[in-house]
Amino acid sequence: MNKWLRCRTSESGSWEHREGIQARISELRALLNDREEAYREEEGPERGRKEKLLEEARGELEKAEDAISPDHSPRYKNAAHVIVGRIHIDAAHNILLRSSKNSEALPMLPGVLAFLREHLTPDDPRRIEAERIVLAASEESPPSEVQREVLLEAMGVARQARVDEAMRVRSFVYIVWWIMLGLTALAVLITILGFVDPGAVPLCFTPEEPNGSEKVAVCPVEMDRIPKDADPAETREVVAGAAQGADYLIIELVGLVAASIAAAAALRRMRGTSTPFAVPLTLALLKLPTGALTAVLGILLMRGGFVPGLTNLDSSSQIIAWAVIFGYAQQVFTHFVDNQAQSILAAGGPGAATSSTPKAVAAETVGADGFSG
Incomplete structure (x- = not known):
């Protein structure tokens, strides 16, 4: 009860935002635990690399949890803790995507595409290339390591764009x-x-x-x-x-x-x-x-x-x-x-960057499978 009161007195942002971040932290933490169990069966240097990435992702989740905790400085609670928490969650999600196998990364691609379309403009070359990679990906042909780096770079830029949008609102x-x-x-x-x-x-x-x-x-x-x-x-x-x-x-x-x-x-x-x-x-x-x-x-x-x-x-x-x-x-x-x-x-806001598919990507899709979109 005392912890709840400390949190309420030191927080100016929306309670729902804080709880949403806490739920996302729990979800990603469970996913990291699941990936760690799966990687224990692997051998060689690849296992060590992935375990190190998972540990870094856990560190980002701890930073996000600390940012929204009631023990953090009250001066930091004027809704800025929500932005800071999301920054660390985004970093953890990017690390998770980087450490995933091709088969594990494939289900994440629709979410990646939706996020890029929401925060990057249609003429952004990183969004265009990312859309081309996502639309061409399949179980038989998952994204290569180079293509994954392109997606991670685009995700990083889009997440920074989301932070900038929130900071503009805050400044106003x-x-x-x-x-x-x-x-x-x-x-x-x-x-x-x-x-x-x-x-x-x-x-x-x-x-x-x-x-x-x-x-x-x-x-x-x-x-x-x-x-x-x-x-x-x-x-x-x-x-x-x-x-x-x-x-x-x-x-x-x-x-x-x-x-x-x-x-x-x-x-x-x-x-x-x-x-x-x-x-x-x-x-x-x-x-x-x-x-x-x-x-x-x-x-x-x-x-x-x-x-x-x-x-x-x-x-x-x-x-x-x-x-x-x-x-x-x-x-x-x-x-x-x-x-x-x-x-x-x-x-x-959502959809600010418009989610229409660029003509170049649409044309390639039509040429590849004979269907539009």
């Missing part, structure tokens, strides 16, 4: 997290400054009353009358007096609520992700401080006369209503981040 998530934290800190700082000096940059307007006799200072919380013949200095003094420390807090909260609604609405276009990094959650959290800040900036732009015809709002309710609109409008800016996230996930 970290960038968005830091931006989100920076925007949150900025929103909090603006709120604090609003309480320290409410009249410095008030979120107030000075519309005329319907009878046109005098003006009023309208703020998100309070309002006050401006004397009829007040000069600009007196008007600023009245506006500063009507401004409250809670003005910025209210506008930011309204913008945050509107951004939350926008984040919920954006989920209809957001796909889930099989990566250990919480991309959709990170994008949703980015919208919250962005909405709070766009609400404040929108009200300031209106107060500065940036929007023609809307230089003066008549009541506190109108100010809050426009804060809702500006808070929701953060979607205009974060929409580009959403698109970038979808592009990165699509580039790193």
Whole structure:
């Protein structure tokens, strides 16, 4: 129980990913034990070479198990342990393929081909050559040692490509997290400054009353009358007096609520992700401080006369209503981040490299057996 609690407190990635890696380790370890029993019947230097390879594969499995263990450094657990575990599992699988006999390697070839098609582009020469070798292999004509080296090289490149794809997702998530934290800190700082000096940059307007006799200072919380013949200095003094420390807090909260609604609405276009990094959650959290800040900036732009015809709002309710609109409008800016996230996930997802067979390989297959594909 204590071990489980240590693992849960130190792990930020998906629990399923960790258990999947542990299951794969157990599967490969059982396969290595089986191969070791089979190789004991062999004699000569070949037996020693294969036993050494199996020992190296076991070492890689131990490294993978150590990476996902609860005793590893918690700083290493921010979903990176999943990538590290897969790297060592891939290395163990490559060593297993290298130590296998031709008859033992033959059943692995369909999986090798599927993996290469998933992570290498159709015009990659290593993928083209590997496809030619796999499609030509059979029980009567298994891959030669040279051909196996070609497959192992292609597998190594494809696995590195998978790691690079995961690292791009991780880097993107970290960038968005830091931006989100920076925007949150900025929103909090603006709120604090609003309480320290409410009249410095008030979120107030000075519309005329319907009878046109005098003006009023309208703020998100309070309002006050401006004397009829007040000069600009007196008007600023009245506006500063009507401004409250809670003005910025209210506008930011309204913008945050509107951004939350926008984040919920954006989920209809957001796909889930099989990566250990919480991309959709990170994008949703980015919208919250962005909405709070766009609400404040929108009200300031209106107060500065940036929007023609809307230089003066008549009541506190109108100010809050426009804060809702500006808070929701953060979607205009974060929409580009959403698109970038979808592009990165699509580039790193299954089938990203397309699995169509190159024309050269298809042509050779047709010529060899008279059938296409």
